[in-house]
Amino acid sequence: MARVLDESQLEQWRSTGAVWPVDLLTSGEAAGLRARYEALDESTEGGAQSRYRIKAHLPFPWLWDVIRRPRLIDAIGDLLGPDFVCWGSSFFAKKAHDPSFISWHQDSTYYGLDPPESVTAWIAFTDATSEAGCMKIVAGSHLGPEILVHDEIPDPDNMLVRGQTVRDVDESLAVEMPLAAGQMSIHHNKTIHSSEPNRADWPRIGFAVHFAASYVRQVQFDGATAILLRGDDPEGNWLPDPEPEADFDPDCLAALDVAWTRYQTAMRAQR
Numbered sequence: 004m005a006r007v008l009d010e011s012q013l014e015q016w017r018s019t020g021a022v023w024p025v026d027l028l029t030s031g032e033a034a035g036l037r038a039r040y041e042a043l044d045e046s047t048e049g050g051a052q053s054r055y056r057i058k059a060h061l062p063f064p065w066l067w068d069v070i071r072r073p074r075l076i077d078a079i080g081d082l083l084g085p086d087f088v089c090w091g092s093s094f095f096a097k098k099a100h101d102p103s104f105i106s107w108h109q110d111s112t113y114y115g116l117d118p119p120e121s122v123t124a125w126i127a128f129t130d131a132t133s134e135a136g137c138m139k140i141v142a143g144s145h146l147g148p149e150i151l152v153h154d155e156i157p158d159p160d161n162m163l164v165r166g167q168t169v170r171d172v173d174e175s176l177a178v179e180m181p182l183a184a185g186q187m188s189i190h191h192n193k194t195i196h197s198s199e200p201n202r203a204d205w206p207r208i209g210f211a212v213h214f215a216a217s218y219v220r221q222v223q224f225d226g227a228t229a230i231l232l233r234g235d236d237p238e239g240n241w242l243p244d245p246e247p248e249a250d251f252d253p254d255c256l257a258a259l260d261v262a263w264t265r266y267q268t269a270m271r272a273q274r
């Protein structure tokens with residue numbers, strides 16, 4: 004029996020490839036995370052979202068705490084079943100009146116997972132409204148091909164560095180997923196999604212956490228690591244991520260760099 008998602012949310016998931024809004028944090032907790040993110044961003048050369056990639060949580064106990072929140076684990080368990088891991092996370096932040104956007108894309112084309120079954124919880128640290136450039140999806144696209152052709156269309160404002168884009172998306176099928184601070188959406192990695200620039204007076208800050216059932220394997224490189232969040236990993240598909248004792252734990256920073264290098268190398272090999 005589902006623990007967090009009710010039947011109408013499970014039906015939304017089955018029919019659209021996403022579920023939203025799902026309450027996760029109080030507004031006070033979201034404000035605290037926003038403050039921590041902004042302090043990190045200000046003190047990081049080049050900004051936090053470009054320094055901490057693919058496993059952004061790794062050197063930060065406060066982000067491990069978010070990932071291990073029982074309500075988040077229960078919601079993901081409603082979709083993935085009894086055995087699953089968190090294999091990655093990313094910040095997606097747009098400042099107030101930021102022209103940055105994200106082109107239409109499908110995560111499964113790039114994650115290198117077999118089978119390509121992963122889900123992402125996008126947790127809003129600030130209000131992610133339509134005006135602020137919330138995420139939108141092509142409803143039902145998760146029922147189509149698991150690997151879609153993406154063209155690389157460089158644009159300095161595209162937050163996807165290579166400008167990966169699914170062309171000819173029927174915008175009439177696009178559905179926005181607005182969230183209040185503290186809420187989350189969850190999308191399947193086959194669901195085509197994008198977002199517009201932030202036209203609001205406040206920053207739109209999201210923390211996207213990537214999960215997969217433990218039977219899913221990383222096939223683009225060896226030695227993939229993750230946090231086992233529930234159940235077991237009987238095939239040993241995921242080595243354990245090192246856990247930080249404090250912010251900027253050196254072992255975790257080193258592991259983050261190894262993970263990002265592996266991921267980048269695999270992405271280059273796809274071209």
Ligand SMILES: O=C(O)CCC(=O)C(=O)O
Binds near residue numbers: 137
């Ligand atoms: O933050 C956004 O607008 C897009 C996020 C995204 O592409 C993802 O979480 O996979």
